Amino acid sequence: MTTSGGTALQRHRFLVLPPVGFAAGAYALPQSTKLLRQLVPAVGPVETLSGVPVRVVASAASDGTKVVELTADEVALLQAQAPGLRIVPERRYMPARAPRLRVRHRISARQPAPLATVTLRVTTGEGAAAAPLPDCVLVVLTDTEAGVGVEGVTNSRGELKVRLPQDLAALPLVAAYPLHGAWPREWKALRLGGPRLDLALPALDVRFADSRRRLYPDSGPSHGQGVRVAVIDTGVGPHSALPVALGRNTTLVEPVDRWEDEDGHGTHVAGLIAGRPAADGGTGAGAFWGEAAQVRLHAYRVFEHGQAGASNAAIREAIRQAVLDGCDILNLSLGGGDSDPAISEAIQFARLSGAVCLVAAGNDGGPVSFPASDPLAVAVAAVGVRHAWPSHAATARHQGPPYGKHQSFFARFSNRGPQVRLCAPGVGIISTIPGDRYGVMDGTSMACPVAAGVLARVLALSSQVLHAPRDARRSEAILTLAARCAEDLGMPAAMQGKGLAR
Structure with a gap:
């Protein structure tokens, strides 16, 4: 910011x-x-x-x-x-992803021991069945206390070449964060046996029962008819499982029709709301459904190419445009920083126009971030379900107390506070990635669209509210539906709000 x-x-x-x-x-x-x-x-x-x-x-x-x-x-x-x-x-706002291990200080070429090149190769599976995995972020820490190490992204062969101290016998900590096709994993005290190191990740199966599927086993083709949901994010698609009814770029400096996703975050978010099987079924993709597959999905890209974060001007314009385009629910899986009158005014405009803004609560374990902290926003915190991931997946690091119904837990990273209205699963969540791929992400970024999709289901079944005049009373009625349907998980209100979105 x-x-x-x-x-x-x-x-x-x-x-x-x-x-x-x-x-x-x-x-x-x-x-x-x-x-x-x-x-x-x-x-x-x-x-x-x-x-x-x-x-x-x-x-x-x-x-x-x-x-x-x-x-x-x-x-x-x-x-x-x-x-x-x-x-x-x-001001600039970032996607509300859960925190990952990061290198704070890069290895210096002037250190006492000479450096040697090591090729790290990431695969899904092992042996003859191993398949190279591109687009995977690798973090190698040679000093975990000081945060010294190297990081990078694997190439099309699943490889990343790094320079490491020649006298290093083992790597204190290595983390792999794949964009698609696999679950994240971390290794401690990983031995170096030569100039090449193979790292195998648990392969992703879109049919896997992640936290979302365990809490919402009835996801399917029939939900959300007649409701319009806006995804205000890094863009959406292309993905054959995500039919976008309307797309716009609201960065104010790029072409309006340049709304496709260059990051992956917005597509993942959109899939949790409106994902449906690809036309050809794909490999196992026929099992993937968002929470409200029948909604009219609108995509508003607010992240400008080459810029860190989305400008409050772009977000403000996206909210305004989404309301003018007739959206009922606006999903903002982004945030950070203090209150901002430019965005607050746009959220108020949505509320006065019969729409509601669901916003990710944030991921630093502290107070609810802005714009989720705005009094007229619906802040969504993240929960998970115990052991809803394969063994060895790094997802386990996000599990912690308090625990609640359905084997749920409050995500360690999730922000909390009196502004939280709802909670939803945001740990180890499978969804769509551009290019007809699927990946796993963590964060209140994931909890927010799950809650948005579930609310779209409820609104679609409430004809009187759905077709009411678009004013502040309609917005309040939508919020009343959300609160009335929420399920108490037995956690503090500052963490779950009214409860699990239902």
Whole structure:
């Protein structure tokens, strides 16, 4: 997340917002409307009312949200010239994945022992049945206390070449986090027997009874008819098991039709809501269903190519657009940082328009992060089911107390607090990955879409609420449905909220 700290001479990004809402309209004085319309993206700076040079990065509408670069002094000057406009820092939010092992300090070439190249090869299965696994993140720690080591991603042959101290007889800790096709695994005191090391991971079977399937065994083709669900994320697909009814890119700087997923996170999220078997069935894929396979799935990509995190301007625009497109439930598996008026206003707009925003509570084991902490959002925490993963899978590291009904436990990583409204499974969750693949992820990012899909089921069966006028009373009725159907797992309310989404 970025903020506007620093010296008065440093330029930072800000959002320039109309006095109220998403466009100047009748609430802005003529000079404010004129200024907003002057602020158009260009290669060079634009001269504003008082001669303040402003570089306009992006624009949502001619008299709507603008993303600009300014110094602190220029912000003050601009605000003085147009006191009706709101200028807030640009913030960035990350996908709500569970934390993984990371290298804090890379191995130095100047260390006492010389370095040697070791090829790490990742496979699913062993021996003659071993298949190379690309796109797998490998983390090798040579000093676990200091976090010293190397990391990288396997190539198409499932290999990653790393430079390690030549006198190292064993690796203190190695972790493998596959994007698809296998379960994650960690090894301690792994012996080095030469210039090559083979790492075998438990292969993924989409028919495996993970935490979600154990808690919701009735997932199938009949749920969610008539409900529109928005996935505001890294994009969706392509995946033959995910028919997207409408897709948009709302980054404000990329083509609107560039909404497909470059990361994998958004596709995984979408599959938990609306996944259905591929047309040809695939290998075992016929067993995979999301929680509400009949919903109309909308994809809103807010993560810009090459950028760390999604801008609050993109998220704000995605929420606005999803509401205008008629979505009933908006899923935001992202977060981080303090409250943000630009996004809060968009969440309020959704609530006033008969829609609800379900938001991942966060994954650092602390207080509920923003935007889940917004009073009008529905914060979703993560639970798991004991031993709902293959032996040796690294998923086990997320299990811990408290324990509840159905062999459930509260995920170690999940944030908690009075803002939590619901909980859902988010540990060792199987779902779709771009390219007609399937993978395992952990996080409140996974719990949130499960809860969204389950709520879509309930809403589809509640015709009176589904077809009610789109106003704040409709939103409240949807929230009432969610609370009434939730199941108490016997955990503290600050962890489970009203209970397991049902």
